[in-house]
Amino acid sequence: MQEKIILQYEIEQWLYKEAELLDELNFDAWYELLDEEIKYIMPLRINQMEESKPDYSEATLLFDDDSTTLRLRIDRLKTDMAWAELPPSRTRRNVSNVKIKEVSGNEVTVRSNLLLYRSRSTDTTADLISGEREDVLRNENGKWKLVSRWFLADQTSLATRNLAIFV
Amino acid sequence: MTTTRTKQVPRLDEMTRSELIQYLKDTVKPEEGLIPSYIFSHPKVYELEMEKIFLKDWLFIAHKSEIPNKGDFVTRELGGQSVIVTHGADGEIRVLLNVCTHRGMKLCRMDNGNQKNFTCPYHGFNFKNTGELIGIPFQKVVYGDTMDKSTMGLKEIRHDVYADLIFATLDDDAVSLDEFLGDIKWYLDLAFNRAEMEVVGLPQKWNVDGTWKLGSDNTISDSYHTLVSHGSIAKLGLVPTGDYSKYGYQIYTGNGHGLNLGMPNPDGFAFPENLINEYKERLHEDQYDILKQMKNMIVCVSPNIMILISSMELKGQQVSHTSLRIWKPTGPDSMEISAWVLVEKDAPEEWKRLSEQANTLTFGSSGIFEQDDTENFTDITQNSKSPYHLQENIVYNYTMGMHQEPVENFVGPGIVYKDKFNEANSRAFFRNWLDQITAE
Ligand code: FES
Ligand SMILES: [Fe+2]
Numbered sequence: 040m041q042e043k044i045i046l047q048y049e050i051e052q053w054l055y056k057e058a059e060l061l062d063e064l065n066f067d068a069w070y071e072l073l074d075e076e077i078k079y080i081m082p083l084r085i086n087q088m089e090e091s092k093p094d095y096s097e098a099t100l101l102f103d104d105d106s107t108t109l110r111l112r113i114d115r116l117k118t119d120m121a122w123a124e125l126p127p128s129r130t131r132r133n134v135s136n137v138k139i140k141e142v143s144g145n146e147v148t149v150r151s152n153l154l155l156y157r158s159r160s161t162d163t164t165a166d167l168i169s170g171e172r173e174d175v176l177r178n179e180n181g182k183w184k185l186v187s188r189w190f191l192a193d194q195t196s197l198a199t200r201n202l203a204i205f206v
Numbered sequence: 207m208t209t210t211r212t213k214q215v216p217r218l219d220e221m222t223r224s225e226l227i228q229y230l231k232d233t234v235k236p237e238e239g240l241i242p243s244y245i246f247s248h249p250k251v252y253e254l255e256m257e258k259i260f261l262k263d264w265l266f267i268a269h270k271s272e273i274p275n276k277g278d279f280v281t282r283e284l285g286g287q288s289v290i291v292t293h294g295a296d297g298e299i300r301v302l303l304n305v306c307t308h309r310g311m312k313l314c315r316m317d318n319g320n321q322k323n324f325t326c327p328y329h330g331f332n333f334k335n336t337g338e339l340i341g342i343p344f345q346k347v348v349y350g351d352t353m354d355k356s357t358m359g360l361k362e363i364r365h366d367v368y369a370d371l372i373f374a375t376l377d378d379d380a381v382s383l384d385e386f387l388g389d390i391k392w393y394l395d396l397a398f399n400r401a402e403m404e405v406v407g408l409p410q411k412w413n414v415d416g417t418w419k420l421g422s423d424n425t426i427s428d429s430y431h432t433l434v435s436h437g438s439i440a441k442l443g444l445v446p447t448g449d450y451s452k453y454g455y456q457i458y459t460g461n462g463h464g465l466n467l468g469m470p471n472p473d474g475f476a477f478p479e480n481l482i483n484e485y486k487e488r489l490h491e492d493q494y495d496i497l498k499q500m501k502n503m504i505v506c507v508s509p510n511i512m513i514l515i516s517s518m519e520l521k522g523q524q525v526s527h528t529s530l531r532i533w534k535p536t537g538p539d540s541m542e543i544s545a546w547v548l549v550e551k552d553a554p555e556e557w558k559r560l561s562e563q564a565n566t567l568t569f570g571s572s573g574i575f576e577q578d579d580t581e582n583f584t585d586i587t588q589n590s591k592s593p594y595h596l597q598e599n600i601v602y603n604y605t606m607g608m609h610q611e612p613v614e615n616f617v618g619p620g621i622v623y624k625d626k627f628n629e630a631n632s633r634a635f636f637r638n639w640l641d642q643i644t645a646e
Binding site for chain 2: 083088096097103108196197199200
């Protein structure tokens with residue numbers, strides 16, 4: 040039990056730290072948290088009839104990234120021509136309902152909720168992206184690295200002008 | 207004491223319809239390259255657009271590969287009206303108004319699925335996927351013999367198909383789809399008839415506080431913006447720096463439709479090699495010759511479709527990707543973008559995956575090219591809302607390339623300009639738009 044509590048604490052702290060790095064636009068430090076083999080995926084949420092069916096499509100991916108393409112996205116943001124994030128969005132990632140689903144060897148599978156608040160430029164209305172994550176974290180030499188992220192937004196038609204941010 | 211006002215803000219909302227139409231004719235001057243800013247957000251202009259364009263034109267609603275089997279359906283929107291595109295039990299494709307004939311409830315609220323019938327959530331009227339009303343709860347008790355079900359089927363909307371693209375129109379008097387598309391079909395073949403194409407999954411959708419017209423305007427003529435708007439991509443070395451986006455042709459084919467063709471491709475052939483025979487069989491040799499050299503192709507089918515073939519190097523391979531999107535108006539100053547990805551059905555699985563990934567990385571809501579465009583669309587639209595723009599009649603400059611003459615020797619149809627840095631297509635697009643919204 041005590042081990043479980045410690046693991047839960049460690050994973051929660053990792054997710055909060057990760058959220059903080061992204062909110063602070065510290066993308067290089069964030070990239071350090073990613074495993075070289077990372078899969079970073081965002082399927083499309085859809086309106087489906089049968090409850091038994093998953094109400095999303097993995098055939099349509101809004102993010103379909105690996106470490107090379109994530110590096111590219113970060114490098115792009117560093118150029119002085121990444122207009123989509125000039126000025127950068129103010130974001131606030133609220134991570135909650137952290138549930139460890141599975142522990143196997145040095146890997147854990149963790150589900151969490153993400154409520155991402157995004158404010159652009161002078162806009163007085165904010166964009167909200169809410170959804171569920173399933174992450175796999177691997178412990179290597181005492182450090183947790185993100186091996187895969189799967190993010191499913193709650194909206195079928197996103198109320199934000201683009202996904203120039205990370206989820 | 208009285209003050210003298212030298213300038214007044216034209217009150218478009220107080221004008222009669224014919225005054226408004228006259229005002230538009232007086233201030234929008236496409237041939238002179240002058241487009242006033244108020245048209246990008248004024249509610250009165252939007253009202254005319256909805257009535258004269260979106261209730262009349264042929265609009266894209268689905269690709270045939272989205273509903274391959276009997277019973278398959280997708281729900282879509284057409285001129286602000288929800289419709290169900292069904293592959294009926296009889297094998298026919300139909301576009302049915304998603305409005306229950308009893309009391310107007312939306313019959314289906316799913317994005318897609320496979321169903322033989324649709325049951326209304328309000329009182330349970332039951333319709334076949336052919337539109338026929340087949341069941342009414344307690345019919346005998348509540349209607350006796352007075353209800354004639356055969357007159358109560360779902361309203362069918364006129365539709366037609368070209369290159370597996372299903373178009374529909376809310377205007378029964380519209381010209382045929384064939385006539386509406388005209389010469390743009392020659393170029394649509396390159397995108398959708400070069401091989402058997404299929405849609406990947408479902409379209410993704412996102413919302414932008416910008417007018418749909420800026421999407422079409424950008425599509426039909428603006429390769430010039432790529433230098434700066436998408437400058438970050440050149441800085442990363444993903445595209446050559448400088449004037450790479452200039453080479454090729456800008457082509458106008460009439461009815462508001464046109465394209466920009468980027469060629470040659472310095473990086474070589476960007477399509478799956480195993481399909482070369484299929485391409486050659488399905489395309490005219492002039493068309494295949496273009497495909498062979500194509501770097502990219504950006505097509506606008508008026509009013510609001512963008513078709514894109516783009517290519518890039520990903521994971522050491524030159525790969526093309528094909529997409530279609532609509533800039534769907536959701537208000538005078540806002541739109542929803544829906545974007546479909548298509549691949550060659552018989553391409554190797556590996557190639558398909560790479561093509562999809564290239565598309566997701568560069569276009570679509572998270573695309574590193576695409577992201578920057580929405581900033582432009584939003585800010586231009588929001589700027590245009592100020593009454594100051596009306597008071598001063600602020601106009602934007604669309605004169606680029608007016609000193610140039612079309613070329614005569616291009617193999618495809620249309621009015622063709624060498625090189626893509628030109629605004630001839632926008633001038634033609636806005637002329638077509640103006641004629642449509644000011645038509646009596
Ligand atoms: S509104 Fe559909 S059954 Fe009454
Ligand atoms: Fe662009």
